[in-house]
Amino acid sequence: MTSMLMEAVKIELGATERWPDNVKLYQQYQVEQITFPDYAACLSVKTFLHMCGLQFTTELKVNAEEMSPSGRVPFIQLGPFLVSEMEPIIACVKTRGFQLCSELTDIHKSEMKAYMALIGNTLVNAEHYLAWFNKDVFDEVTKPRYGSMYPWPLDGILPYMKQREVRKRLASLEWTEKSFEEVCEEVLTCCQALSERLDKQDYFFGKKPTELDAMVFGHLFTLLTTDLPNREFALIIQKFDNLVNFCQRIDQKYYKNLNNDY
């Protein structure tokens, strides 16, 4: 998948234009269909591309998940290549000569990767936990949304199949044994670490945005703005003023002139 694809992309580097006009980002329908963990991932990638100043169009597809080479959204189509998920997309964009963290020292780069892993390890799993295993959220939001584009009886069956898949993945990471309180505690630890690292700076590593900023924005902004029956995570994030301000700042800077087209 990604590894082989990346080799191919590297070979292709230099042969074609740096960033073609017709780059497309695929995801599910934004208003009706997409679930919020997927949406957070999409928003991270979009913010990252905006930060790099790259043009792309968003394509909405019912079966974006099945179209993706790794089975997860979002994925971008760049010339003849499909690249999915945050890390490979960052690597791919780098081979085209666009990079946000080129000025960072090795130590800062390592720290950036560590915080990105923290989000991937904690916030992403917590989002899945909330979306698929919190009864209220699953019944009222996740299940109807996930099945919304499919006819009966698929709209009832597919969410449960997806739930089983997510359960298997979370179980392998020992997350299914956690109670909701423990998950909240994990989120709190994660936000605390992020907030302490951000401190009073504009971005996590000084004056310029990095991919970590894109990722933090994608996940925190989604959790803050999504209207869920269980607002526990949003309440936790709101305890940290600098994180909330950070989200507003990025929102202003990158999405205001797009007419808030996330």
Add this chain to the structure above:
Amino acid sequence: MDEDVVHLNVWPGEWDLPSADPNCLATLAYCRFSGVPVKIHKDVNPWRSPSGNFPWMKHKDISQTKVTDIFSYLRKQKWGSDFNLSVKQSADAVAFVALIEERLLPGFLHLWWMERDTYTNITRPFYNKATPLPFKFWIPKRYYTRAEQTIYIGQGSQNISQADIDTKVYRDAKDCLTYLSHKLGDQNYFFGDMPSSLDAIVFGYIAPLLNAPLNSNQLTNHIRTFCDNLNTHCCNIKREFFPLSLEEQKAKEKKKVEETEDTEYPNKKRNMILAGVFALTAMITFAFVHGIISIEVIEEEDPS
């Protein structure tokens, strides 16, 4: 006071390390760093540990079996090596622990459980030896399944082939080692001159990679060639916090002498005797067949 002693059940040691399991090793290191009065038991009966896993810490009436939980419990008891970290450094420690869990752990598990050589020659014999009798029939198998799940289900989805996951986990693990090496730089410990919980966890993973008799593998090679400071970091911790006691050293030397004597011809005496017996029988049979020796049976005349 007996009450104030923390009881710790861990997997037994191997290859000059106090324990062979990364989590147990990390916990032991953390306890040594912060001087926790700890009593170590090498009893790994999974029915006695509340979650069936080790390390299992017991202090007064409280039991913990996860490394991070044990650390935070000890921290609450004012035992800890993290008190002199700044807020930002503590945040970094949390992030790097997450990095290790996400990037290094799958590759590490793959090396110990999925590589056939390591599994049959090191991992499996170790767990077979360490686990008490009825449990050894299923406990190693259970760990194997868990490692398999962490690697293949935790990492990918059904669209990705196993071979791709294999390359990915090793690439991730090597990246993670490089990041750790950059973070360490030329300091003694990750956050200056005092060891912290992050040092303990890194030691837990790196020490088995460097000390076990592993075949040439990507991770050890990567540490030796590109991350020499991690190598030094691990040796320093081992030398400073886990020096071998005199008895252990003697036992080790004795074992070494025995091994050098034995390894060339492990059953020298027995083989020599067998060969002698075989040669003698062959010669006697030959002599009989060719009539060189013959036995005449002379009936003794009845004296009467």
